Amino acid sequence: MDMTRRFTITTPIFYVNGAPHIGHAYTCIAADVMARFHRLNGEDVLFVSGTDEHGQKVEQTARSLGKEPQAYADEISASFRQMQKDMAISTDEFIRTTEDRHKNAACALWEKVAANGFIYLGAYEGWYSTRDEAFIGEDELVRKPDGTMMAPSGAPVERVKEPSYFFKLSEFEGRLLELYENNPDFIGPHGPKREIESFVRQGLKDLSISRTSFRWGVPVPNDPDHVMYVWFDALANYLTAVGYPDLNNPRARFWPADLHVVGKEIARFHCVYWPAFLMAAGLPLPKSVFAHGWWTVEGEKMSKSLGNVLDPKALADEFGLDALRFFLMREVPFGGDSNFSRRSMITRTNVELANDLGNLCQRTLSQIARNLDGVLPERGALTEDDQAILAMTEVLPTIMTEQIERKAITDALEEVWKVIRAANAYIDRQAPWALKKTDTARMADVLRVLVDVIRAIATLLQPYMPDTMAKMLTQLGVEDSERGFDALETPLPGGQILPKPTGLFPRFVEESA
Numbered sequence: 001m002d003m004t005r006r007f008t009i010t011t012p013i014f015y016v017n018g019a020p021h022i023g024h025a026y027t028c029i030a031a032d033v034m035a036r037f038h039r040l041n042g043e044d045v046l047f048v049s050g051t052d053e054h055g056q057k058v059e060q061t062a063r064s065l066g067k068e069p070q071a072y073a074d075e076i077s078a079s080f081r082q083m084q085k086d087m088a089i090s091t092d093e094f095i096r097t098t099e100d101r102h103k104n105a106a107c108a109l110w111e112k113v114a115a116n117g118f119i120y121l122g123a124y125e126g127w128y129s130t131r132d133e134a135f136i137g138e139d140e141l142v143r144k145p146d147g148t149m150m151a152p153s154g155a156p157v158e159r160v161k162e163p164s165y166f167f168k169l170s171e172f173e174g175r176l177l178e179l180y181e182n183n184p185d186f187i188g189p190h191g192p193k194r195e196i197e198s199f200v201r202q203g204l205k206d207l208s209i210s211r212t213s214f215r216w217g218v219p220v221p222n223d224p225d226h227v228m229y230v231w232f233d234a235l236a237n238y239l240t241a242v243g244y245p246d247l248n249n250p251r252a253r254f255w256p257a258d259l260h261v262v263g264k265e266i267a268r269f270h271c272v273y274w275p276a277f278l279m280a281a282g283l284p285l286p287k288s289v290f291a292h293g294w295w296t297v298e299g300e301k302m303s304k305s306l307g308n309v310l311d312p313k314a315l316a317d318e319f320g321l322d323a324l325r326f327f328l329m330r331e332v333p334f335g336g337d338s339n340f341s342r343r344s345m346i347t348r349t350n351v352e353l354a355n356d357l358g359n360l361c362q363r364t365l366s367q368i369a370r371n372l373d374g375v376l377p378e379r380g381a382l383t384e385d386d387q388a389i390l391a392m393t394e395v396l397p398t399i400m401t402e403q404i405e406r407k408a409i410t411d412a413l414e415e416v417w418k419v420i421r422a423a424n425a426y427i428d429r430q431a432p433w434a435l436k437k438t439d440t441a442r443m444a445d446v447l448r449v450l451v452d453v454i455r456a457i458a459t460l461l462q463p464y465m466p467d468t469m470a471k472m473l474t475q476l477g478v479e480d481s482e483r484g485f486d487a488l489e490t491p492l493p494g495g496q497i498l499p500k501p502t503g504l505f506p507r508f509v510e511e512s513a
């Protein structure tokens with residue numbers, strides 16, 4: 001039997017109503033770091049993303065541009081795929097909700113939930129926010145200063161009255177609370193968890209899950225006057241990715257998902273509606289949902305009208321893709337809100353990448369090149385100082401694995417930086433450049449210790465900065481096949497000639513205006 005642990009991770013599928021921006025890139029990069037980490041840890045990973053192409057908002061946006069919704073969706077979906085390529089996102093599957101395989105999965109889920117008695121036909125009368133694609137309860141409405149009503153997000157609402165299928169959400173209150181209670185890690189982090197629990201505790205009403213006032217959606221099985229509510233359709237994408245409803249296909253073993261990574265504004269859909277739909281269908285529930293915070297730009301909410309929407313590609317072109325990925329993962333503890341400031345981006349690039357990591361590597365490898373003809377020395381006798389830095393390095397994979405399990409991707413990075421700072425202090429203390437004149441054998445031992453430390457650092461940082469760390473590992477003489485975390489247990493063979501080192505993290509110099 002194959003005992004390899006499998007790990008299924010997803011991003012939200014993104015609406016196709018505008019070009020991807022830094023917020024979308026952020027979610028994708030965070031999920032990518034975790035997917036890559038689990039792969040390098042020897043697990044069998046399925047990493048899913050995609051585009052959410054139905055709903056009134058997409059239809060309206062397409063029409064306002066004089067386009068057919070499908071043609072418009074094709075165009076924007078392609079731009080999300082391109083963004084993922086530009087950001088080195090290693091998705092295994094990209095779901096588009098307009099694909100037949102997805103419509104089949106959504107219909108199969110609907111039919112199962114209906115067959116189990118959890119769907120009934122009624123009429124919906126109330127408020128709808130097209131911008132949020134959400135039904136808004138009377139008690140959730142917020143009065144604007146001019147007296148009109150809006151959704152809690154600030155989006156406009158309209159009164160709708162139409163026949164609608166309902167999902168018996170009210171029957172799941174107890175089971176959902178039990179789910180959160182018995183699985184404390186189901187929702188992370190704490191803030192969204194508290195909000196979700198109190199939302200459910202206040203009582204759940206049945207949920208309208210079909211619309212008749214527009215056409216751009218998946219037709220309801222056996223009643224094509226209705227299209228599915230876009231969130232019923234969208235959430236089903238996670239099942240499409242595992243080949244649902246064919247339970248015998250090879251992908252089926254990737255269900256249930258281990259982790260749905262989402263922004264905090266859509267935590268409710270993933271922590272309340274989604275598990276309830278799955279319970280109603282009798283399907284296994286995902287293990288966890290993690291809701292991360294929101295990025296603002298120079299202190300402002302990103303918006304087209306302010307013209308401050310950040311294009312991830314432009315930033316990657318300017319700073320380097322890995323510097324951007326590093327900055328986004330480093331700037332804010334994963335889960336919290338953050339602000340993108342150019343100043344901070346430049347400081348981190350220069351201090352943490354160019355100085356801390358870049359110099360450590362450059363100082364070590366240039367001395368091997370210059371003073372040892374580029375030959376990697378064997379491990380020598382270890383002093384206490386050597387043992388201390390090596391011991392810190394050896395526990396790093398275990399510490400990071402534990403952090404990544406907790407989705408603490410920023411803390412995991414901080415653990416690496418502790419070792420980087422300690423290694424810089426070690427090199428200053430040992431001063432191999434001075435040993436060159438007094439004790440070349442000891443100089444070689446010190447440089448070898450440093451190579452071992454940097455090798456572990458580069459191996460463990462691959463999920464965050466895949467391209468640069470691949471180059472660093474090549475400079476350290478690490479074979480392509482020896483880059484998984486388990487390879488760290490085998491020492492690098494001494495005696496090999498290392499490639500000529502080149503700087504990997506240039507300092508960023510702001511061009512003066």
Ligand code: ME8
Nearest residue numbers: 012013014015023024027052234235262263294295
């Ligand atoms: O909600 N900061 O799609 P969406 C951080 N289609 N993350 C941000 C962000 C920001 N400023 N802006 C967007 C939808 N995001 C639905 C999802 S899933 C079955 C259906 C990220 O295009 C964040 O992950 O509005 C957020 O949850 C997602 O983009 C919303 O993307």
